[in-house]
Amino acid sequence: MKEKIVLAYSGGVDTSVAIKWLQEKYNVDVIAVTIDVGNEKDFAAVKQKALKMGAIKARVIDAKESFVKYFVYPALQANALYEGQYPLATALSRPLMAKLLVDTAVAEGASAIAHGCTGKGNDQVRFEVGINSLAPDMKIMAPAREWGMTREQTIKYALDHEIPIPVTKKSPYSIDENLWGKSIECGALEDPWTEPPADVYTWTKSPDEAPAKPQYVEITFEKGIPTAIDGKEMPGIALVQRMNEIAGRHGIGRIDHIENRVVGIKSREIYEAPAAVLLIQAHQALEAICLSKDQLRFKQKVSVECADLIYNGLWFSQLNRDLSAYILSSQRYVTGTVRVKLFKGNATVVGRKSPWSLYNLSLATYDKGDKFNQKDAEGFIRLWGLPVKTQAQIQLLPDKESPLGIMGPDGEEKK
Numbered sequence: 301m302k303e304k305i306v307l308a309y310s311g312g313v314d315t316s317v318a319i320k321w322l323q324e325k326y327n328v329d330v331i332a333v334t335i336d337v338g339n340e341k342d343f344a345a346v347k348q349k350a351l352k353m354g355a356i357k358a359r360v361i362d363a364k365e366s367f368v369k370y371f372v373y374p375a376l377q378a379n380a381l382y383e384g385q386y387p388l389a390t391a392l393s394r395p396l397m398a399k400l401l402v403d404t405a406v407a408e409g410a411s412a413i414a415h416g417c418t419g420k421g422n423d424q425v426r427f428e429v430g431i432n433s434l435a436p437d438m439k440i441m442a443p444a445r446e447w448g449m450t451r452e453q454t455i456k457y458a459l460d461h462e463i464p465i466p467v468t469k470k471s472p473y474s475i476d477e478n479l480w481g482k483s484i485e486c487g488a489l490e491d492p493w494t495e496p497p498a499d500v501y502t503w504t505k506s507p508d509e510a511p512a513k514p515q516y517v518e519i520t521f522e523k524g525i526p527t528a529i530d531g532k533e534m535p536g537i538a539l540v541q542r543m544n545e546i547a548g549r550h551g552i553g554r555i556d557h558i559e560n561r562v563v564g565i566k567s568r569e570i571y572e573a574p575a576a577v578l579l580i581q582a583h584q585a586l587e588a589i590c591l592s593k594d595q596l597r598f599k600q601k602v603s604v605e606c607a608d609l610i611y612n613g614l615w616f617s618q619l620n621r622d623l624s625a626y627i628l629s630s631q632r633y634v635t636g637t638v639r640v641k642l643f644k645g646n647a648t649v650v651g652r653k654s655p656w657s658l659y660n661l662s663l664a665t666y667d668k669g670d671k672f673n674q675k676d677a678e679g680f681i682r683l684w685g686l687p688v689k690t691q692a693q694i695q696l697l698p699d700k701e702s703p704l705g706i707m708g709p710d711g712e713e714k715k
């Protein structure tokens with residue numbers, strides 16, 4: 301009997317070539333597994349294609365609900381943005397895929413799991429660290445890392461083996477999509493001086509072609525999870541899809557990121573993530589009234605840690621559990637509604653309210669009804685400034701040469 305291998309199959313060129321290549325090179329049976337994380341493909345066609353390439357079985361697993369519940373929403377609660385920009389759509393999908401691939405491999409009695417990633421990207425790291433953590437004895441195969449073909453050679457291999465190719469010369473991009481966003485690289489984008497050609501974008505309107513009238517949208521959160529749009533309750537998948545539509549129509553969510561990959565190279569990736577950008581912005585605006593100053597500052601640090609950990613493929617680490625516990629706890633009072641104005645590529649928060657809001661009008665107001673005791677400020681400032689005043693008397697002012705103690709950008713002191 302031939303050995304069985306489970307292959308993570310997207311239906312794209314590399315994984316289609318991989319089905320053939322694995323059969324030819326290793327004489328194995330390939331079981332193709334395609335995971336639906338909202339990539340909106342014709343999955344029936346993908347399945348047919350896998351079988352046509354010679355896969356002995358082709359499975360499509362609908363993982364959208366788990367993806368939103370266990371990956372997308374926790375990342376939203378964390379405001380996770382890699383290097384402050386990338387909402388991590390691709391990165392978040394990989395650990396879920398690793399889990400489903402392992403489950404399938406065990407159920408099918410397969411001896412190995414294969415993926416179509418090259419040796420230059422982050423996704424190989426995420427898949428393999430994930431698989432290794434869940435099934436330490438499972439063999440892993442990475443044909444695209446092994447075969448050493450250039451993109452052109454891969455395409456030639458595909459043509460020679462009658463594998464249909466979706467990538468044309470006109471659209472040379474490498475694309476990964478799911479509910480949380482679209483990642484686009486290669487082609488003209490490899491030159492960081494080149495403006496992304498218009499055909500890169502398919503989820504978002506160009507801001508100059510976006511509607512000439514602004515649209516307002518109200519997003520309601522419960523404990524940091526979006527539950528309703530414009531007062532209408534919606535389940536996760538539908539809500540994220542709706543946000544992608546609305547924000548995309550107004551040209552929101554385009555990201556041009558020179559990012560630092562795990563494998564040590566800088567790369568340029570374009571992202572379209574209308575829902576992610578809008579929801580994270582709205583969520584942050586709500587947190588601004590529901591969390592204390594200290595909570596907000598601490599959470600920013602945790603947020604950076606979470607984003608790095610997700611990007612770096614360390615989802616199944618205990619640190620992730622620990623950080624998630626903190627994030628979850630931080631969301632207990634993050635309930636309320638945020639009003640956002642969408643217009644020509646910009647989302648602007650124009651209103652926020654919460655039953656737990658810490659914003660206190662009688663403390664903040666400059667009008668009547670003011671409860672803030674201005675007399676208290678005097679003593680407070682005396683103590684607050686005491687160390688600075690003390691230091692200035694001893695160290696700064698006696699320095700007659702430099703009474704202001706200020707340095708210019710060239711290092712020269714202002715006299």
Ligand code: ARG
Binds near residue numbers: 390422476483569
């Ligand atoms: N750079 C992104 C990441 O590492 C996306 C990777 C996949 N991109 C692609 N165009 N196929 O998460």
